[in-house]
Structures are given as C-alpha cells and as structure tokens.
Amino acid sequence: MDRFKSSSIVLQKMQNFRIFFSTSIKLIGIYSHLIYSYSLSPYTARKISSPSLKPYFICKQRQISRASVTRFLDTSSAQLSLVSWDEGDANISSEVISVNFFFSRKCNYSCKFCFHTAKNDYTLPLEKVYEGIKLLKEAGCEKINFAGGEPFLHPFELGMMVQQCNKLGVAVSIISNASCISPPWMKNFGKYVDVLGVSLDSFDPVTNGFIGRGADVDNKHLSRVLNVRDLCEKYNIKFKVNTVVSTLNWKEDMNTNINLLNPMRWKVFQVLLLHGENSGANGDLRDVRNLLITNDMFQSFVDRHSAACPQLVPEPNNLMKDSYIMLDEKMRFLNCQCGSKTPTDSILEVGVNNALKQAGFNKKAFLKRGGIFDWNKTKGL
Numbered sequence: 001m002d003r004f005k006s007s008s009i010v011l012q013k014m015q016n017f018r019i020f021f022s023t024s025i026k027l028i029g030i031y032s033h034l035i036y037s038y039s040l041s042p043y044t045a046r047k048i049s050s051p052s053l054k055p056y057f058i059c060k061q062r063q064i065s066r067a068s069v070t071r072f073l074d075t076s077s078a079q080l081s082l083v084s085w086d087e088g089d090a091n092i093s094s095e096v097i098s099v100n101f102f103f104s105r106k107c108n109y110s111c112k113f114c115f116h117t118a119k120n121d122y123t124l125p126l127e128k129v130y131e132g133i134k135l136l137k138e139a140g141c142e143k144i145n146f147a148g149g150e151p152f153l154h155p156f157e158l159g160m161m162v163q164q165c166n167k168l169g170v171a172v173s174i175i176s177n178a179s180c181i182s183p184p185w186m187k188n189f190g191k192y193v194d195v196l197g198v199s200l201d202s203f204d205p206v207t208n209g210f211i212g213r214g215a216d217v218d219n220k221h222l223s224r225v226l227n228v229r230d231l232c233e234k235y236n237i238k239f240k241v242n243t244v245v246s247t248l249n250w251k252e253d254m255n256t257n258i259n260l261l262n263p264m265r266w267k268v269f270q271v272l273l274l275h276g277e278n279s280g281a282n283g284d285l286r287d288v289r290n291l292l293i294t295n296d297m298f299q300s301f302v303d304r305h306s307a308a309c310p311q312l313v314p315e316p317n318n319l320m321k322d323s324y325i326m327l328d329e330k331m332r333f334l335n336c337q338c339g340s341k342t343p344t345d346s347i348l349e350v351g352v353n354n355a356l357k358q359a360g361f362n363k364k365a366f367l368k369r370g371g372i373f374d375w376n377k378t379k380g381l
C-alpha cells in the first residue's frame with residue numbers, strides 16, 4: 001500500500017515538470033523488487049536504479065531534459081539516482097534520424113558569435129535538394145531541421161523543401177532569427193512545419209543589439225519573436241527557443257519571460273569557437289574570443305533557470321560539437337572533430353552512408369543531449 005502511495009507521489013512530481021504520462025503505471029514483482037514503467041518516450045528507455053527498489057525503467061514517449069530528470073530525482077525520492085542516459089539507443093535504427101540542413105549561409109543579422117557565417121551565397125537547385133531529401137529518407141531520416149544563415153531569406157525555396165519533406169513523411173523543423181517570417185508564408189506552408197525555433201539570447205534590447213540580433217536603433221528582436229510565437233500558435237506549430245550563452249548574457253535571469261513565451265523546448269548552448277568561422281583568425285568572419293565563457297559560468301546560467309523552466313535542454317561545448325548531423329549548402333556533412341567544419345563528400349555524389357563515414361558524428365552525445373524528442377506536429381487541430 002505504501003509503495004502504491006509513493007508511486008502516486010512520483011506521478012504527481014512528474015506532472016509538475018510537464019512530463020506527459022501517456023499510459024499507466026505498471027507494478028510488476030521481480031525478485032521481491034518492483035519495476036515501475038512510465039510511458040514517456042517512443043524512442044528511448046532510461047534506466048534508473050534505487051538502493052532499495054530496483055530496477056526501475058522509465059520508458060519515454062517525450063524527450064525530457066537532463067535537468068528535468070535530475071530535478072525529478074532530487075525532489076521525488078532521496079533513494080533514486082540516475083544510472084544511465086544512453087540506454088535505449090538500440091531503438092534508434094538510423095544514424096541520420098535527425099539531420100540539420102544548412103542550405104544557405106546568407107543572413108541579414110550579424111551575431112558576433114555566429115558559427116555558420118556567410119562565407120558564400122551558394123544554394124543548390126531545388127531538384128538537387130529533393131534528390132538529397134529522398135536519399136536521406138531512404139537512409140532512415142525522420143526529421144530535417146532547416147537552418148542557415150537565415151532560412152526565411154529564401155521563402156519560396158524553403159516552402160518547396162518543407163512541402164517535399166511532408167510528401168515523403170519527414171518531419172520538419174526550422175531555426176530562424178525571426179526577422180522575416182511572414183503571415184502569408186505561414187498560411188501557405190505552416191501546415192508542413194512541425195517545429196519552429198527562434199534564436200533569442202536576451203530579453204534586453206540593448207544586449208540583443210550588441211550581440212548583433214537585429215540592426216534597429218530601438219532593437220525589435222523580442223517583438224519579432226513574439227509575433228512568430230503567435231503565428232506558431234495559429235498554425236499549430238511547436239514553438240522552440242534557442243539561446244546562446246556568452247559573456248554578454250550569462251548573468252541574465254530569463255525565467256519569467258521564458259515562461260511567458262512558453263516554448264515547448266528551450267535549447268541553451270554554451271557559445272562555441274569554431275576555426276574557419278568565428279575564431280578571429282585570418283579569413284574568419286567573426287571573432288568570438290571575448291564572448292567565450294567557462295563551463296562553470298554556463299552551468300550557473302543553467303542552474304538559475306532549470307527549476308522554473310523544465311523545458312530547458314542544456315548544451316555545453318563538449319555535448320554540442322560532434323552531436324549534430326550537419327549538411328552544408330552542397331549537401332556535404334560537416335565534421336567538427338578537429339574544432340573546425342571539414343566537409344565530407346556530398347551525399348549526392350557518394351550516397352548518405354559513405355559520406356556519413358567521414359562525418360565524425362557521435363551518436364552517444366546526440367542521445368545524451370536529448371536529440372530525440374517529440375518533434376511531430378500535433379494532429380487534428
């Protein structure tokens with residue numbers, strides 16, 4: 001009876017963190033211990049142990065951040081402790097389940113830390129992009145995240161690409177600086193978009209201006225983000241926020257405003273130096289060195305926000321570097337293992353699997369940073 005009661009308390013705690021329990025709690029006796037099964041994610045299973053009651057399995061139907069689980073453990077039971085973040089990868093059949101396609105480097109902003117700078121203005125012809133999307137789908141890709149540059153500087157091409165993904169059953173995510181997402185575009189193509197993420201590093205217009213997010217005298221970045229949030233709501237698109245933490249914002253308290261924005265996911269990145277992009281060396285378009293922060297500074301930002309913002313997903317430098325499958329404007333994977341972006345052969349020339357061998361992708365880090373989450377649009381609205 002006591003054990004039943006304590007499982008109800010655990011459930012209540014999980015709900016407090018907005019973790020959706022889709023089915024039931026099952027209690028099964030094994031060797032005089034209990035297995036508690038929570039349905040939380042379609043892809044991953046996380047194993048948790050306790051000194052007194054073991055083993056526990058949390059089967060996740062939704063991505064939850066490391067911070068959320070840690071808080072759950074801290075506040076639910078002193079007995080519970082996290083054993084592994086990497087269980088369940090056997091359920092992920094493809095290395096390319098989630099691909100980031102940086103289809104153009106062109107951007108209208110000039111963020112000081114940018115790590116995919118406007119070194120050229122090349123874009124592939126649409127029919128080549130369609131060919132690439134088909135190859136990715138055949139290799140097991142389930143989601144493409146369109147990034148840049150600023151993707152909405154190419155509204156027609158972007159619309160055609162997301163439509164093509166939809167046709168092939170590939171989920172669509174887009175990352176934008178929020179400056180040129182128009183209502184007509186959303187009306188025409190919003191139905192093909194599952195997740196729309198916007199970059200927002202500060203709620204202070206002066207800081208945003210200093211970072212380079214918008215060139216207005218009276219910085220309007222925040223009001224643009226709010227407009228996009230409203231458009232997402234209107235077109236049933238999951239709204240996400242990306243924040244880069246640097247020397248310019250690491251002390252900021254964003255709790256209240258993030259909760260007002262209410263993104264389904266808040267990615268918080270530690271600013272990253274990449275040679276060839278933002279190292280300040282000859283030929284690099286940015287110099288990020290004055291913006292770099294220590295791991296402790298980054299952690300203090302995460303600690304300040306993780307209690308009030310359970311959707312926070314932290315990405316320190318060590319998790320970020322090799323945990324993304326990135327395709328550049330020529331559909332070449334970008335290998336960051338050496339601290340710069342080295343392009344592989346194009347998937348259009350050698351195929352996905354051959355190009356992937358050169359990509360330096362770290363699947364464990366991908367899983368650890370919560371790369372799998374519930375990215376599909378809610379149906380039926």
Ligand code: SF4
Nearest residue numbers: 107109111114149177
């Ligand atoms: S909006 Fe993004 S792509 Fe554009 S300059 Fe800023 S970081 Fe770079």
